[in-house]
Amino acid sequence: MNQSTPSATVRRPFPAELLASLKAELGERVSIAEAVRMHHGRDESPFAPQLPDAVVFAQNTQEVQFTVTLCAQHDVPIIAYGNGSSLEGHLLAVQGGVTIDMSGMNRVLSINADDLTITVESGISRKQVNEALRDTGLFFPVDPGADATIGGMTATRASGTNAVRYGTMRENVLGLKAVLADGRMISMGTRARKSSAGYDLTRLFVGSEGTLGIITEVTLRLYPQPEAVSAAVCVFPSMGDAVRAVIETIQIGVPIARVEFVDSLTIRSINRYSNLTLREAPTLFFEFHGTDASVKEQAELVQEIADQNNAEGFEWAMRPEDRSRLWNARHNAYFAMLQLKPGCRAVTTDVCVPISRLAECVTETERNIMESPLPCPIVGHVGDGNFHVAILIDPEKPEELEEAERLNRLIVQRALQMNGTCTGEHGVGLHKMDFLIEECGSVAVDAMRAVKRALDPRNLMNPGKIFSWVH
Numbered sequence: 001m002n003q004s005t006p007s008a009t010v011r012r013p014f015p016a017e018l019l020a021s022l023k024a025e026l027g028e029r030v031s032i033a034e035a036v037r038m039h040h041g042r043d044e045s046p047f048a049p050q051l052p053d054a055v056v057f058a059q060n061t062q063e064v065q066f067t068v069t070l071c072a073q074h075d076v077p078i079i080a081y082g083n084g085s086s087l088e089g090h091l092l093a094v095q096g097g098v099t100i101d102m103s104g105m106n107r108v109l110s111i112n113a114d115d116l117t118i119t120v121e122s123g124i125s126r127k128q129v130n131e132a133l134r135d136t137g138l139f140f141p142v143d144p145g146a147d148a149t150i151g152g153m154t155a156t157r158a159s160g161t162n163a164v165r166y167g168t169m170r171e172n173v174l175g176l177k178a179v180l181a182d183g184r185m186i187s188m189g190t191r192a193r194k195s196s197a198g199y200d201l202t203r204l205f206v207g208s209e210g211t212l213g214i215i216t217e218v219t220l221r222l223y224p225q226p227e228a229v230s231a232a233v234c235v236f237p238s239m240g241d242a243v244r245a246v247i248e249t250i251q252i253g254v255p256i257a258r259v260e261f262v263d264s265l266t267i268r269s270i271n272r273y274s275n276l277t278l279r280e281a282p283t284l285f286f287e288f289h290g291t292d293a294s295v296k297e298q299a300e301l302v303q304e305i306a307d308q309n310n311a312e313g314f315e316w317a318m319r320p321e322d323r324s325r326l327w328n329a330r331h332n333a334y335f336a337m338l339q340l341k342p343g344c345r346a347v348t349t350d351v352c353v354p355i356s357r358l359a360e361c362v363t364e365t366e367r368n369i370m371e372s373p374l375p376c377p378i379v380g381h382v383g384d385g386n387f388h389v390a391i392l393i394d395p396e397k398p399e400e401l402e403e404a405e406r407l408n409r410l411i412v413q414r415a416l417q418m419n420g421t422c423t424g425e426h427g428v429g430l431h432k433m434d435f436l437i438e439e440c441g442s443v444a445v446d447a448m449r450a451v452k453r454a455l456d457p458r459n460l461m462n463p464g465k466i467f468s469w470v471h
Contacts, residue, residue, distance in 0.1 A: 071168075116138065125149050138223065164258065265378075276329055374392060
């Protein structure tokens with residue numbers, strides 16, 4: 001991929017004495033090997049790799065503080081790294097520096113079942129969290145699909161398939177700890193369900209994309225495992241019919257746990273990749289949580305609404321193994337899509353609009369992509385107005401990248417015109433910096449920049465992301 005990165009890309013000098021000090025303290029957990037740096041200097045965005053000068057594999061908060069303090073003394077940038085699943089260039093070391101790999105910080109620090117909370121280190125993955133909760137009768141519901149780390153999910157304000165019922169990371173992070181740009185530790189929030197004490201710094205860091213500090217601990221809200229769960233697949237003749245069924249379901253207040261839209265091209269890729277035989281047509285994946293009686297009532301209401309919107313039949317997945325197979329296929333949709341065009345890269349975009357405008361937005365997006373020569377599968381967490389388009393391109397053909405960016409602009413600007421947002425859950429990173437200004441206005445972005453300057457006056461924390469350092 002040859003696309004250059006926006007923002008300031010002048011690499012800062014990397015002092016030999018900094019590397020020597022890091023190695024003296026952390027030994028082999030400091031690497032300057034090109035393969036390691038390459039792994040940590042790229043993500044699934046359309047940008048060319050931007051390698052850090054060194055990678056530190058931290059094992060505890062003290063090592064993060066030590067690394068950040070040393071980097072601050074030498075004026076060297078710091079980038080946090082979780083599982084590398086970001087999509088908008090968040091991880092790229094556009095000014096060089098040190099990447100701190102947090103994956104070794106994956107411990108559960110406490111489970112407070114009576115309070116429905118868990119406190120974890122930020123490098124733990126969402127699947128590891130739920131594995132630790134397996135015998136408690138509780139679970140953590142935020143599910144972005146990829147097995148991302150909790151720190152990364154917090155930093156990007158992640159969402160996912162369960163958000164329509166359980167909310168996003170914004171609603172489910174109760175508190176956190178972070179290392180600031182000068183190496184000081186800050187604690188935000190408590191295990192209490194609410195607070196009126198001062199500024200809400202927790203929410204400030206949720207979605208900050210590593211630009212304000214390195215998150216090291218997170219306290220999460222938990223939920224009881226539902227008594228009953230059922231899932232269904234429902235096929236529609238058109239994307240508009242499927243989305244209208246979702247809108248009506250939400251508007252009458254049916255508390256569905258998940259509702260995912262998948263277009264016919266994505267279904268084709270899922271069938272090949274996951275060895276399924278789903279009908280290749282616009283499809284909704286539903287999941288219902290509750291008691292046996294409430295799940296039955298929800299399912300009957302949704303089926304009635306779907307029938308009124310030309311649904312062509314429900315297929316139920318009642319057994320746990322069938323549900324798992326269905327949702328695993330949905331979670332693997334990104335990798336399945338890539339097989340539609342071997343050797344391709346995906347330029348992904350996501351937008352979120354008011355639920356009342358969703359059918360119009362999806363339908364007009366479908367028209368745009370049908371006029372394009374590029375394959376562009378669509379999936380969406382449509383219960384909260386969010387959908388994703390993966391634009392598949394040959395990385396060796398600049399004209400395909402140009403076409404992908406043209407489509408991206410059309411999709412995002414339409415969402416903004418509908419009073420929506422340029423990103424529902426992927427984050428801004430490098431890729432959507434210009435759109436953030438369109439969405440929020442220059443005054444709001446100036447306010448964000450002022451917060452950044454207050455906490456990170458030398459622009460060391462993941463520089464070049466969300467907004468430019470200067471106007």
